[in-house]
Amino acid sequence: MTSKVANDVPSDLNIPDNYVEHTLKTQKPLPPFRWDNIINDLNWLNVVILCFTPVVGFIGAYFVKLRWETFLFSIFYYYVTGLGITAGYHRLWAHRSYNASLPLQYFLAFAGAGAVEGSIKWWSRGHRAHHRYTDTDLDPYNAHKGFFYSHLGWMLLKPRRKPGVADVSDLSKNPVVRWQHKYYIQLILIAAFLIPTLIPWYFWNDAAGGYVYAGVLRLCFVHHSTFCVNSLAHWLGETPFDDKHTPRDHFATALATIGEGYHNFHHQFPMDYRNAIKWYQYDPTKWFIWTMQKVGLASHLKVFPENEVRKGQLTMELKKLKETQEKLAWPTNSDDLPVISWESYQEQAAKRPLVLISGFIHDVSTFIDEHPGGPHLIVKMIGKDATTAFFGGVYDHSNAAHNLLAMKRVGVLHGGMRQGLDDKMIPPSQRLKIARYNELSSPYNSSTAYSDGEGILG
Ligand SMILES: [Zn+2]
Ligand SMILES: [Zn+2]
Secondary structure, eight states: OOOOHHSSSSOOEEEEEEEHHHHHHSSSSOOOOGGHHHHBOHHHHHHHHHHOOOHHHHHHHHHSSHHHHHHHHHHHHHHHHHIIIIIIIIIIITOOOOOOOOOHHHHHHHHHHTTTTHHHHHHHHHHHHHHHHTSSSSSOOGGGGGGHIIIIIIBBBBSSOOOOOOOOOHHHTOOOHHHHHHTHHHIIIIIIIHHHHHHHHHHHSHHHHHHIIIIIIIHHHHHHHHTTTTTTGGTBBBSSSOOSSSSOBHHHHHHHHHTTTTTHHHHHHHTTSOOOSSSSSSOOOHHHHHHHHHSSSEEEOOOHHHHHHHHHHHHOOOHHHHHHHHHHHOOOOOOOOEEEOOOOOOOHHHHEEEEEEETTEEEEEETTTGGGGGGGHHHTTSBOHHHHHHHHTSSSSOHHHHHHTTTTTHHHHHHTOOOOOOOSOHHHHHHHBBOOGGGOOTTOOOOBSSSSSSHHHH
């Protein structure tokens, strides 16, 4: 098979249905890292690259004074090369979240080379595996292996196993991706070091400053800023869209990563060109792509249906509310209450203060003296059916009163339940009770919130 044909066949076309389980079981990982085997276990090329920038950068900064023009240019160039990764490598090539015109593609491929994070093809292949096998051993930067591992360790060490299969045949066909792959070393030298040295030299005669600050130290910042997407964004913040995996949303991560910090959203909706969906959230990568569209250099910006995004949010909100609900005490379930005949009710009511309301028998002994309407109104109803009196006949009680009453249930009157359910039987606090689908009486019920109380009485 020629490489041309090999490139055209998606690499995941013929994988078995149980690929993940199968691979984890049959492919033995390398033995765990050991300090006494460090010489063999380290990826020395990456170690040298990742140590070069801080060491040379900080030594250089000690000897070379920082000029404000160079400082501003360094920040600008940090954004240029950072966007090469976030808007280019990540959102355009790894996720295909929009279409870019050729000039924009060449610009992003060049800017991305200036961030020295491998070629588009290599980077996207790992990133697609990260999304497909998040938090498993087939995820190259598996966050379960710790903060340091997902930030740097996975590059410093030789990988313990190959990342899970992820198809990049679309990228193999892309001429810009191929061009970048072919001239990658030359592009790195020009984009990461030559340009940031030449511009300050030509315009304000600061070649040394340009090299140290806009070249080397800027590169160090771009590295750790984008690495934070794999570490910090899987560790710090909230999970407003889903909590199945580690990705999280946090403003601080967004600040550090040119807007890639809304990572919980991103892992749920990876083909969306946005990471932040609210206008006030910090996502310069989104603003850049949007601007490129406005000037005609980008098109087909993908947005996940709003309705589905809101479903994810609602699910997480309901989950939180359910936790709150579970911390509260609730009335005894009618299934767990004894069923008592009218005669038995009469007998027992002679010995203790029992009141029947809506088919439930309540022991009101602890409440008689506290009754706001006076004890006499309760005493009058002992051994009787006070349903009408409670629900407006004498006084239309508050929802809080109804909730409290339900806490005093001690039995169910035999035959006292009406056909069907009504508001008199379900205390207001339980009408919108949140239940898991398997706690509901019908497995086909489409909603997890119910108002008819079937789950309580069924
Ligand atoms: Zn991630
Ligand atoms: Zn991604």
